[in-house]
Amino acid sequence: MRFNEIREMFKLRPYQENCVRSIYDYINSDRHDPALVVAPVAAGKSLLLAEAARIMGGNTIILQPSKELLQQNYDKLISYNIPATIYSASCGKKELSNMIYATLGSIKKVVSQLKEMGIRNVLIDEAHAGYSPEDGSEFMTFMNELKPKKVIGFTATPCRLKTMSIGQVSYSQLNFITRMRPVYFKNLIHVIQVEEMIRQGFWTPLKYETWDFNGDALKLNSNGSEYTAESISEAVRKNGLNNLILRRLMVLKDVCRSILVFMDSVESCNTAAEWMNAKICAGMAEVVHGGTPKKQREAIVERFKSGGTRVVFNYSALGTGFDHPGLDCVIVGRPTFSFSSYYQWLGRAVRIKDGKDSALVVDCCNNSSRFGDIRKLSIENYKGYGWGMFIGDKLITNIPMGDKVTKTDLDIKAAKKDRRRGLAQGVTAAPVPGRPDHPLGSTLMTFGKYCGWMLHSIPVSYFKFINETFDWDNDRNKDIKEYIDFLIKNNRL
Numbered sequence: 001m002r003f004n005e006i007r008e009m010f011k012l013r014p015y016q017e018n019c020v021r022s023i024y025d026y027i028n029s030d031r032h033d034p035a036l037v038v039a040p041v042a043a044g045k046s047l048l049l050a051e052a053a054r055i056m057g058g059n060t061i062i063l064q065p066s067k068e069l070l071q072q073n074y075d076k077l078i079s080y081n082i083p084a085t086i087y088s089a090s091c092g093k094k095e096l097s098n099m100i101y102a103t104l105g106s107i108k109k110v111v112s113q114l115k116e117m118g119i120r121n122v123l124i125d126e127a128h129a130g131y132s133p134e135d136g137s138e139f140m141t142f143m144n145e146l147k148p149k150k151v152i153g154f155t156a157t158p159c160r161l162k163t164m165s166i167g168q169v170s171y172s173q174l175n176f177i178t179r180m181r182p183v184y185f186k187n188l189i190h191v192i193q194v195e196e197m198i199r200q201g202f203w204t205p206l207k208y209e210t211w212d213f214n215g216d217a218l219k220l221n222s223n224g225s226e227y228t229a230e231s232i233s234e235a236v237r238k239n240g241l242n243n244l245i246l247r248r249l250m251v252l253k254d255v256c257r258s259i260l261v262f263m264d265s266v267e268s269c270n271t272a273a274e275w276m277n278a279k280i281c282a283g284m285a286e287v288v289h290g291g292t293p294k295k296q297r298e299a300i301v302e303r304f305k306s307g308g309t310r311v312v313f314n315y316s317a318l319g320t321g322f323d324h325p326g327l328d329c330v331i332v333g334r335p336t337f338s339f340s341s342y343y344q345w346l347g348r349a350v351r352i353k354d355g356k357d358s359a360l361v362v363d364c365c366n367n368s369s370r371f372g373d374i375r376k377l378s379i380e381n382y383k384g385y386g387w388g389m390f391i392g393d394k395l396i397t398n399i400p401m402g403d404k405v406t407k408t409d410l411d412i413k414a415a416k417k418d419r420r421r422g423l424a425q426g427v428t429a430a431p432v433p434g435r436p437d438h439p440l441g442s443t444l445m446t447f448g449k450y451c452g453w454m455l456h457s458i459p460v461s462y463f464k465f466i467n468e469t470f471d472w473d474n475d476r477n478k479d480i481k482e483y484i485d486f487l488i489k490n491n492r493l
Contacts, residue, residue, distance in 0.1 A: 014200055015192050016044055020051050022190035027055050027150060034151040036127060036177065036185040038379050039192045041156050041347025042203060045125070046076040052123055052152055054082055058098040060121040061107060061114070065130050067091045069321045073125060074101040104130070108142045120149045126320075127153025128160055128177060128340070133184035140184075153185050156347070157340045158379065159389055159397050163224035172224035174339060176397040178387050188387065191379045198375065203350045205358045206375055213365040214239055215335055226337050229265070235335060236264045241364055245333050246272060248362065249311065253280065256329035256360060258304065259311045260318065262345055264334040266291070269313035276311060285309065290316035319344045325353035328360065335365035339396065342367050346374050371396070382407065384414025431456040436490050440483045447477075455483045464493055 012020060019037065026035050039045045050073070053060055062077075064070035067090040077084050077099075085095035087102040087110070094106065096113065107114070122143070124131060131139040131153075143151075159174040177185050197203040217238055219231040227235075236242060245261065252259060263269045269287040276285040286300045286309050297317070303309040305324050312318070319341060330349045336342050349359035372391030381387050389397040395405040431441065431454070441456030448466065450458045463484050470477075487493040 012047075013044070013202055015196050015202070016047065019048060019190045019192055020055075023048070023052050023152065024055055026152070026189045027052070031187075032149055033187050034153065034185050035187045035189040036153045036155070036158060037190050038155060038158050038188065040194045040197060040203075040377070041344060042351045043156075043192050043197060045154055045156070046073045049073055049123055049125060049154060050077045050080055050082065053077060053084075053099060054080070056121045056123075056150065059118050060099055060123060061119055062099075062101045062123045063104055063107070063125065063131075064088075064101060065103075065126045066321070067103065069125060070101050070103060072321050072323075077101070104138060104142065108138060111142060111145045114146060119146070122146070122148045122151045124151065124153040127155045127185065128157055129155075131184070133180065133182045135182070152189075157343055157389075158185075158188075158387075159339070161225045161338060161340075164400070170224065171400045172220070172337070173400050174389070174397045176387050176389060179398055188379075188381075193379065194375065194377045202352055203375075204352050204356060206346070206349065207358055207360050208368065208373065209360060209362045210366055210368055211244075211362075211364045213241075213335065215365070218335060220337060224337075226341075227335060232334055233264050233268075235365075236268070236333070241333060242268050242272060245331060245364060246275060248331070249276065250280070252329060252331075252360070252362075253284070253310060257307065257310070258324065258327045259329040259331065260324075260327055260348055261311065261313045261331040262319075262334055263313050263315050266315050268333075269315050272313050273311075283309070285311040285313060288312055288314045288317045292317065318348070322348060323351060324348065325351040326356065327351070328356055328358070329362070330359070331362040331364065332367060333364050336367055337370070337401070339371050342371050343374055343377070370401070382410060384417065385410045432459070435492065436486075438483060438486050440479050440486070443479050443483065445480065455480065460487060460493055463487060467493070 019039065023037065037048065039048060049062060053062060062073065064073060067088060070086065070088055070091060074084060074086055082099065083097070084099040084101055085097040086093040087096060087100050087107050088094070089106045090103060096110070096117065098117065098119070100107070100119070133140060158177045160177065160180065161172055162175050164171055164173055177183070178188065194203065198205075215235055217231055217235040218227045220226070221228050242263070249259070261272070263272065266287075266289045269289060273285040273287045277283065286303070288297055288300055292300070300309065300312065301322070304312050305326065327349050330346055332342070332345055346361050349361060372394060376392040378390045379387070380390055388395050390407070393406045393408070395407070395410065399405050435456055438456070441454065443455050445451050445453050445455060445458060450462060467484050484493065
């Protein structure tokens with residue numbers, strides 16, 4: 001299928017059209033290296049997955065991290081009249097075809113059948129999560145046996161939180177997917193930027209409300225990926241947070257139409273909902289958590305979307321795969337050490353809807369002090385550094401969590417590297433016109449901002465500066481001193 005035919009078949013947003021073009025070019029190229037597409041929350045990732053599947057034309061597996069996302073993305077694909085099947089024990093369906101939506105745990109068991117059927121393309125949703133590139137992992141064992149020709153991963157957060165160590169000191173850092181070792185996705189074929197979506201009017205403007213929060217009680221789990229559930233609840237209790245949230249809701253219920261609250265526990269959810277329904281209005285609030293039965297959860301979500309339920313308290317649910325464009329307030333009532341979780345929670349509020357001018361984010365635990373403003377998130381192949389995630393000017397990947405590294409810091413580091421390279425390779429600027437020749441003119445500067453430059457190419461103003469400030473009692477720099485004396489003798493300094 002040609003790209004123009006794809007455009008005619010679907011109403012693509014401008015940023016989606018650019019992304020689909022990149023996907024189309026990759027699929028129709030001779031390249032076989034696994035590729036990565038980065039698409040922010042609310043970018044329409046299920047549509048992009050469907051488009052990729054359509055372009056591949058069959059013989060494709062679409063791997064999903066959960067049954068909820070599998071069902072959501074499968075429904076999106078078949079709504080475009082693209083035939084597909086589901087192979088997932090958790091969904092209660094195991095049917096093979098030339099277009100399969102599957103969870104890895106189920107599909108890995110029939111890899112020999114897949115090869116016989118000619119399945120050679122793999123699309124991976126939420127490519128940052130649960131697909132370990134380590135040799136011998138479930139994922140790599142499956143991929144090595146299948147030997148796919150084309151692999152495209154999709155994610156909003158191309159990073160993994162990992163515990164690192166130097167000697168006996170351990171720390172956590174977000175590692176960019178392409179900078180990990182071992183690495184699977186080496187090639188980013190397209191990035192949709194948050195700023196691009198905001199500029200085109202496809203991200204609802206966010207208003208931030210940030211509370212002070214004492215996090216002294218917080219403790220990381222054994223792998224450094226998140227705070228322990230016990231320490232989160234203890235910190236919430238010490239801050240009296242749940243009562244403060246209820247007090248704030250007394251005001252917000254008259255301002256916001258649809259409010260999603262992330263709590264620290266199922267117990268906290270139940271207590272808060274019971275209080276609101278008893279003290280304010282029966283049926284105003286409901287609870288969803290990881291253990292809520294599917295049919296009950298679907299009914300609650302439907303009432304929430306229709307406006308019958310104004311507030312939903314949730315724990316371990318509705319963080320991903322939950323689309324409610326009318327949602328105009330998210331309250332984060334628990335601290336988190338996971339950037340992916342924080343980003344996804346806030347991302348529930350950014351979808352656009354007629355009559356929705358903005359959405360409120362109430363960060364009760366000051367998580368933004370760790371991660372920053374998600375409106376300023378960018379994925380950049382920064383000059384002299386490579387791929388990284390930034391919040392405004394601040395780098396947040398491949399550095400210890402809590403450290404501050406800015407683009408200015410990266411620029412300085414790159415400049416120093418360039419000088420060292422110039423010193424080693426003799427790459428220097430041209431001589432200053434009109435300067436008298438001297439045998440030492442081609443000597444390389446050994447220090448300072450012009451390190452690696454030939455002496456006859458350096459501005460005399462710099463020589464004047466170092467002549468007045470530098471201690472010349474050093475044989476290593478005697479040639480530089482001799483050249484400066486030459487400039488003085490010739491009235492050039």
